[in-house]
Every structure is written in structure tokens, then in C-alpha cells.
Amino acid sequence: xxxxxxxxxxxxxxxxxxxxxxxxxxxxxxxxxxxxxxxxxxxxxxxxxxxxxxxxxxxxxxxxxxxxxxxxxxxxxxxxxxxxxxxxxxxxxxxxxxxxxxxxxxxxxxxxxxxxxxxxxxxxxxxxxxxxxxxxxxxxxxxxxxxxxxxxxxxxxxxxxxxxxxxxxxxxxxxxxxxxxxxxxxxxxxxxxxxxxxxxxxxxxxxxxxxxxxx
Amino acid sequence: xxxxxxxxxxxxxxxxxxxxxxxxxxxxxxxxxxxxxxxxxxxxxxxxxxxxxxxxxxxxxxxxxxxxxxxxxxxxxxxxxxxxxxxxxxxxxxxxxxxxxxxxxxxxxxxxxxxxxxxxxxxxxxxxxxxxxxxxxxxxxxxxxxxxxxxxxxxxxxxxxxxxxxxxxxxxxxxxxxxxxxxxxxxxxxxxxxxxxxxxxxxxxxxxxxxxxxxxxxxxxxxxxxxxxxxxxxxxxxxxxxxxxxxxxxxxxxxxxxxxxxxxxxxxxxxxxxxxxxxxxxxxxxxxxxxxxxxxxxxxxxxxxxxxxxxxxxxxxxxxxxxxxxxxxxxxxxxxxxxxxxxxxxxxxxxxxxxxxxxx
Numbered sequence: 001x002x003x004x005x006x007x008x009x010x011x012x013x014x015x016x017x018x019x020x021x022x023x024x025x026x027x028x029x030x031x032x033x034x035x036x037x038x039x040x041x042x043x044x045x046x047x048x049x050x051x052x053x054x055x056x057x058x059x060x061x062x063x064x065x066x067x068x069x070x071x072x073x074x075x076x077x078x079x080x081x082x083x084x085x086x087x088x089x090x091x092x093x094x095x096x097x098x099x100x101x102x103x104x105x106x107x108x109x110x111x112x113x114x115x116x117x118x119x120x121x122x123x124x125x126x127x128x129x130x131x132x133x134x135x136x137x138x139x140x141x142x143x144x145x146x147x148x149x150x151x152x153x154x155x156x157x158x159x160x161x162x163x164x165x166x167x168x169x170x171x172x173x174x175x176x177x178x179x180x181x182x183x184x185x186x187x188x189x190x191x192x193x194x195x196x197x198x199x200x201x202x203x204x205x206x207x208x209x210x211x212x213x214x215x
Numbered sequence: 216x217x218x219x220x221x222x223x224x225x226x227x228x229x230x231x232x233x234x235x236x237x238x239x240x241x242x243x244x245x246x247x248x249x250x251x252x253x254x255x256x257x258x259x260x261x262x263x264x265x266x267x268x269x270x271x272x273x274x275x276x277x278x279x280x281x282x283x284x285x286x287x288x289x290x291x292x293x294x295x296x297x298x299x300x301x302x303x304x305x306x307x308x309x310x311x312x313x314x315x316x317x318x319x320x321x322x323x324x325x326x327x328x329x330x331x332x333x334x335x336x337x338x339x340x341x342x343x344x345x346x347x348x349x350x351x352x353x354x355x356x357x358x359x360x361x362x363x364x365x366x367x368x369x370x371x372x373x374x375x376x377x378x379x380x381x382x383x384x385x386x387x388x389x390x391x392x393x394x395x396x397x398x399x400x401x402x403x404x405x406x407x408x409x410x411x412x413x414x415x416x417x418x419x420x421x422x423x424x425x426x427x428x429x430x431x432x433x434x435x436x437x438x439x440x441x442x443x444x445x446x447x448x449x450x451x452x453x454x455x456x457x458x459x460x461x462x463x464x465x466x467x468x469x470x471x472x473x474x475x476x477x478x479x480x481x482x483x484x485x486x487x488x489x490x491x492x493x494x495x496x497x498x499x500x501x502x503x504x505x506x507x508x509x510x511x512x513x514x515x516x517x518x519x520x521x522x523x524x525x526x527x528x529x530x531x532x533x534x535x536x537x538x539x540x541x542x543x544x545x546x547x548x549x550x551x552x553x554x555x556x557x558x559x560x561x562x563x564x565x566x567x568x569x570x571x572x573x574x575x
Contacts, residue, residue, distance in 0.1 A: 113300055116269050120298025120374070121317035121364065124290055131316075135307055 004166070009194060012171040015084050016152040017202075019091030023099045023147050026092075028140070031103025032129060036115070047104060053097025058090075062160025065090040069161060082163040087171065090157035095147040102143030106136040141210040145203050152199050172198070218281060220245045220404050221266065221372060226275035228261050228428075236261045238275070238430045241423060246402040250419035250436070252409055254451065258428035259408045260301070263374050266406060267298040279372070294321055297370035301377045303361035305349035310341060310356075313349050314363045321368070335367040338397065355386035362390075366397065373405040379414065391417060412440070412453060424448050442571055446492045449573065455542035456495040459575070462487050469514075469567060477538050480514040481570035490575040497544035499569035502533060503562050504553055514567040517541065521559045524550065531555070535563050 034040070034047060067073050069081040069089075080086045110132060118128045133140060155173035162169030164178060172195045179188040219242035228236040236258040243249050251259050264270035266277060268284050277284045284292050297317065305313045315332040323331075336342045339359045344352065352360065358378055365373060378394075379387045395418055398405055409415055415422050416436050423433045424443075432444040443449035446457050460474035462485050470483045472493050479493055501513070519537030526532075531550040533543045541563050555561070 111302075111304060113302070114304050116264070117298070117300050117304040118316075118320075119269055119293060120267050120296075120300065122290070122294040122297075122320045122368065123317075124320070127320050131306065 005191070005194070007167065008170050008172055008175050008191075009198065011084060011169075012152065012173070012195070013198065013202075015087045015158075015171060016091060016148060019088050019095055019151050020099075020144065020148040022088070022092045023095035024144060026096045027099030027143070027147070028103050028133075031100040031143075032107055032133070034100070035104040035107035036129075038112075047101070050097045050101045050104070054101045056094060056097065057156065058094055058154035058158075059156025059160065061090050061093050062157030065093065065157065066160045081161060082165060082169055084162070084169055086161040087158050087169060090161045091151040091154065094154060094157060095151045098150050099143050099147040102146055103140060106139030106143060107132055109139065110135055138210055141206050145206050148202060148206075149199065152195070152202070217245065219243055220280055221406075222278045223266075224276045224278070226262075226265065226272050226277065228258070228265065228270065229273045234428055236265070236272075236428045238262065241430060241433065243404060243406065245404055247421065248398055248405045248407060248419045250407045250409055250415035250422045251425055252412065252415050252422055252451070253425035254410055257425045259410075259425055260376055261428075262425065263298070263376050263406065263408055266372075267296060267374050268292050269298070295370065296372040296374060297365035297368045298374045299361055299365045299376060299378055301380060303354075303357040305352075305357055305360055307348065307350060309346050309348060310352070310360050311336065311345040313360050314367055317364055317368045331367045331369075332363075335363040338366070339363040339393070353386075354382050355390060358382060358390060362394065362397075366401070366403075369401075370403060373403045375405065375407045377408050377410070379409075379411075394418065416440070424451065426451060443494070443573065445573055446494075446575075449492065449494045449571070453496060454494040454571065455497045456500070456540070458493040458495075458539050460491055460493050462489045462491060470572070472572070474539055477517070479570070480567045481572050482567045483570075483572045485572060485574060492573040492575060494571040494573060495541070495565060495569060497532065497542045499565050500541060500543035501564045502535070502543055502545060502549075502553070502555070503564060505562070511564065512566070513564045515563075515565050515570075517563045519561060519563055521555060521557050521561055524555060524557055533561075535561060537563055 034043060037043060065086065066081065068075045069078065069086055070076055115128060115132065118131050123131060153173065155177055158171050158174050162171065162174065164170050164174040172191055176188050176191045179191060221243040223238050223241040226236065226238040227234060251262060253259050261270065265272050268289055279292065306316060311332060314336055315328050318328040318331055336345055339362055341356060341359050341363060344356060349357065349360065362378065379391060382390065391414060398418065407418055419436055421433060422436045422439050424431045424439060426447050431448050432439055440452045443452050443454060449457055458474045460472040460479065462470050463473045464471035465485060465487055468482060468484055470481055470485055472479045472481060472491060474493060481493065485491065517537035519535040519541065521533060522536045522540065523534040524531055526547065529547055530544050531547050533545060533555065535541045535543060543563060
């Protein structure tokens with residue numbers, strides 16, 4: 001059981017951190033682009049879609065991803081269903097709108113004239129964006145924490161696309177559900193505490209980075 | 216004159232189908248400080264953004280050292296100039312990091328960044344604040360940081376957008392004098408925006424008056440203030456009495472203007488029948504209580520009644536109804552000595568030489 005727990009914990013972390021990282025790669029540039037392109041047509045519409053995406057029920061995402069990845073589904077030939085990769089895909093779909101939406105709102109809170117001022121000091125577009133990210137690092141790291149929080153805690157999608165297969169796709173949340181349904185409440189509670197500690201550790205790290213240099 | 220460092224031709228900026236800026240021609244010489252003055256919403260900031268290549272005009276060209284800035288590489292151009300916006304928009308970092316920001320954007324070696332940042336922290340008297348986070352600065356300190364950040368770039372052209380508008384009076388004056396010194400020491404070509412005439416007088420070699428988005432007059436500050444080209448410019452530069460009239464007599468360099476039946480004299484050489492604005496600055500008008508005391512070399516004496524007395528600092532602004540409203544500015548002491556009251560009859564006296572006539 002101990003080795004099982006270790007395995008489950010490591011898989012949970014790996015899958016959720018990877019999904020968060022991919023979400024960051026998608027969400028940070030996309031959110032920045034949406035925040036800075038004030039003139040963009042349909043910007044409000046896109047933002048409303050993304051904000052809705054922030055409230056996507058994981059189980060619904062799981063269902064759609066599962067339908068895509070089933071043998072008979074359009075992406076069935078990839079043979080990804082019931083693999084950790086499938087969980088990563090589903091969790092990325094859950095976390096990406098969170099990171100995108102919160103990135104956009106973080107950058108929209110900055111003074112719009114700061115961009116002009118940075119460019120007036122000779123910043124290239126990339127230097128300008130990097131400076132803005134640094135200015136908004138508190139809410140941006142909050143976006144990252146929210147993205148990680150949304151996936152480390154979800155159970156619906158992991159269950160749907162991962163299948164809770166022992167030694168393969170069992171993560172902490174699906175294990176908790178299983179132990180509870182078996183009546184093994186002690187195990188369920190122990191795993192829950194482990195999950196909380198894990199979430200705390202990751203967020204503590206991010207909070208330390210976030211608060212560094214703020215006085 | 217040498218070739219101008221910056222010249223603007225047929226510039227036009229529209230916003231929502233309205234022309235917000237129209238400058239047919241404007242030239243700035245190397246080393247010159249040009250103040251662009253005008254009331255709020257006159258298009259001053261828009262002009263500065265165009266000159267800084269942060270806004271593309273709808274028509275027209277801006278030439279920098281003979282080359283159109285629209286055809287030049289945008290970033291390369293922006294790195295030859297420096298722009299300071301109205302509020303000091305500092306980054307949430309230390310004062311040192313803020314002053315160094317533009318130098319780092321340019322990829323200067325670490326040693327040079329350090330040296331130039333230190334030099335300008337020193338020259339703007341903020342060395343002691345170098346490690347303080349920018350959000351804990353006072354308004355004046357923040358503006359000094361913002362100016363140091365721009366000066367450290369050693370730009371070929373410095374664009375300043377009302378850098379003092381948000382400061383309290385003593386802080387503003389101190390910084391204004393320091394900026395004056397820095398501009399004369401560095402001889403950086405500067406375009407400086409303000410709605411404050413005193414700032415323009417102190418800092419600039421020439422002023423450009425922008426009203427309603429249109430460049431109305433460019434010239435030496437004294438010329439613009441004493442000889443505005445039209446009624447609106449006159450009113451903006453502090454000519455408070457502007458009377459419309461017709462020239463009825465003109466000989467030996469002296470003209471008589473009829474304004475609603477009142478005859479006024481002025482030095483000038485305009486043809487009879489010319490419609491004019493008859494402009495007077497409030498400080499050129501003397502008030503006296505009775506005819507006896509009013510004998511002087513002044514050519515104009517108008518009887519009237521005090522309509523309104525408004526204290527303004529050590530001075531009192533007096534509006535006298537002489538059939539025409541005339542605005543005079545006198546010291547509070549004189550107002551007290553003469554026991555001026557609203558409704559009281561007075562004589563407004565002014566010299567024919569104090570009048571500026573503008574043909575309409």
C-alpha cells in the first residue's frame with residue numbers, strides 16, 4: 001500500500017503540474033494578447049467564452065475528451081484513452097481557460113498608459129510584455145495557483161479519461177473516491193490529507209515567489 | 216538657419232471622424248526647447264504621441280533629421296528619443312531600477328548602465344532614494360525619477376508631457392528650475408507640453424499655441440504673449456480684455472477704434488474701416504477714483520463702475536463696466552487704500568502702447 005501511495009502521489013503531481021505548465025504556455029500569451037489588443041473585434045466575446053471556460057465542470061470536460069479518445073472516437077487511433085496523457089489533456093482543457101482569463105484580467109488592471117511609457121523609453125514589444133508581466137507578477141502567480149488548484153483537485157475528468165487503473169492512471173482524487181466507495185474511510189481520509197499537504201506545498205512555493213520583493 | 220532636427224508637415228489625426236489634430240507646418244531646431252501650449256483637450260498630448268511614434272497620423276509626415284519617421288524602423292527611432300508622460304508611471308521596482316530601465320532596454324553593458332544611472336540619480340538629487348521602492352516615493356520624487364529615467368538615455372529628442380501638472384506649487388517650482396538648468400546644460404532638443412504659461416515662459420525658446428487641435432501660432436514666448444495672432448490665442452495667453460471694434464481714424468501711427476460708440480486709441484498702422492480685436496492685458500490697466508488724479512500720458516480714460524472684485528493671491532481682479540467690460544489687475548494694497556467696492560465709479564486708464572490690435 002505504501003508504494004501504491006507513493007506511486008499515486010507522484011502521478012498526481014506529475015499530471016497536474018504538466019497540465020498546469022501547458023496551460024501556462026497557452027494561457028499566458030493568449031491572455032496577454034487579449035488584454036493588450038483593445039481594438040480587437042470580438043474581444044469581449046472571446047473573453048466571455050474564456051470566462052465561461054473557467055467554470056467548466058471537470059466531469060463534462062472528461063466526458064468530451066473521453067468521447068474523442070475512445071477507440072471509435074475521432075482521435076481513437078492515438079490510443080490515449082485510459083493513459084496519464086489523456087488525463088493531462090483533460091486537465092489542460094480545464095486549467096487553460098483559468099490561466100488565460102486571469103492573465104487577461106491581471107494585465108487589464110495595469111495602467112494602460114504604462115505600455116506607452118515603456119515604449120517611449122525604447123522597449124521592444126517583447127521587452128514591453130516582459131516588463132508588464134513583471135509588474136503584474138502577483139496576480140499572474142495567482143492565476144497560476146488557480147490553474148493548478150483547479151486540476152489537482154478535480155476528480156471527474158481523471159476518472160472519465162483515466163479510468164482509475166491501478167499502477168497506471170490512479171491519482172489521489174480517484175483513489176479517494178475508490179477508497180470511500182469501498183468503505184475504507186481511514187484510507188480515504190489519509191489520502192485526502194496527503195492531497196491537501198501536496199496542494200499546500202506547491203502553493204507555498206508559488207506564494208514565496210510571488211511575495212518575494214514586495215514590501 | 217540650419218536644417219531643423221524635427222519638422223512636421225500637413226499632419227492630421229482623426230478620431231471618430233473628428234479632426235483632433237491638424238498641424239500644417241512646425242519645425243524644431245537642434246538644441247531648442249519648444250513649449251506646446253493650449254488648454255486641456257487641445258490635442259497637445261496627441262501631437263506628442265505622434266512625435267514619439269506611438270500614434271500613427273492619418274495624414275502628413277514627421278521628419279527627424281531629414282528622414283520620415285514613418286519610414287524608419289520604429290524601435291530604432293524610439294531608441295533615439297525619450298518620452299515622459301504626464302503621470303510618472305514607474306515600475307514597481309527600486310528607484311535605481313526605474314532609472315536604469317531604458318538603458319537596459321537598449322542592451323547597454325552593465326557598467327555603462329550603472330554609471331549613467333548613478334550620474335542621473337545624482338543630477339536629479341535622488342541618489343539617496345536609489346534603493347527605495349518606487350511606490351513609496353512622493354509625487355515630486357517620483358517625477359524626478361521619471362525625468363532621470365529619460366535624461367539617462369541621452370536622447371536626441373526629449374518629449375515631455377506636462378511633467379509638473381500633478382505637483383504642489385513649491386515642489387513644482389523647485390523641479391521646474393532644476394529642469395531649466397538641466398535643459399540648458401545638456402542642450403537636448405525638447406518638446407514640452409504644458410497648459411501653464413509661466414512654465415512655457417521659463418523653459419522654452421519658442422512656444423507653439425495649439426487650440427482646438429489646430430496649431431495657431433508659433434514664436435518666441437514674449438512675441439506670442441504680447442502679440443497674439445487672433446482673439447482666441449489672445450484670450451488663452453492671458454489677454455483678458457478683448458474688445459471688437461472698427462478703426463475710424465488712423466494717422467501718425469495712432470489709430471482710433473470705435474467699439475460700440477466708445478472711442479479707444481491704440482498705437483498701430485491699420486487702414487480706416489478695418490475690423491479689429493482690441494486687446495488689453497489686465498496688468499496694463501490703472502484704476503483711479505476721480506478725473507483729477509487721472510491726468511497722465513495715457514491716452515485712454517474710460518469712466519465706469521466696478522462690477523466685480525475677485526481676490527486672487529496678492530492681487531485683486533477688478534471687472535469694470537465702462538459700457539464694455541474691462542478687466543484690471545491691481546494689488547490688494549491698492550484696492551484697500553482706494554476702498555474699492557462693487558458698484559463704485561472708477562476711471563480705467565491705459566496707454567495706447569499697451570494695446571495689441573489684431574485685424575479680424
